[in-house]
Amino acid sequence: GNSVTQMEGPVTLSEEAFLTINCTYTATGYPSLFWYVQYPGEGLQLLLKATKADDKGSNKGFEATYRKETTSFHLEKGSVQVSDSAVYFCALSDGNAGNMLTFGGGTRLMVKP
């Protein structure tokens, strides 16, 4: 079956530091890949997505590249802000069950001023 593995947190960074959150996946075929973010007290929000190999998803300074050869979709940001503190979830969809998502365990990011 499908699975998503992402680095365990919490990840603690100082403001303006470079962020990488690793995500690798196992799936049949060619899934679509997503990053969702959950800010404190709020629901999950789609951050970015990529639907085919070598696509780069980007939003709010975050970006991730769909790497089929390494089955990875690592999330990066060049300069984090305190407001980026949240839990980040990597997910995939292979088109089954109405595009049901398979999620990783989530990575908590804490950015200190």
Added chain:
Amino acid sequence: GAGVSQSPSNKVTEKGKDVELRCDPISGHTALYWYRQRLGQGLEFLIYFQGNSAPDKSGLPSDRFSAERTGESVSTLTIQRTQQEDSAVYLCASSLEEGYGYTFGSGTRLTVV
């Protein structure tokens, strides 16, 4: 409404009692999903509704769990004879028929004591 609304936001129940969780999707969203998030873990798919089609119940963990949705409106997730391992945040999401770009509700935190 403007977003996906879930109620109650928090529920504490005694072991063995039945609970009912409610989800109001975004108007016009034909697809509705229920997920469960246990403490420190990723999201687990529970059930998927698409319009008036038969739901995909493949993620329901036991026959104590059931869900209903009438047309493209409100959905209820019912857990009978609750157990402590049912304690989790139950998340609802809705999307347009295409499936991508889910909008999640803020969830119902269920605690079984």
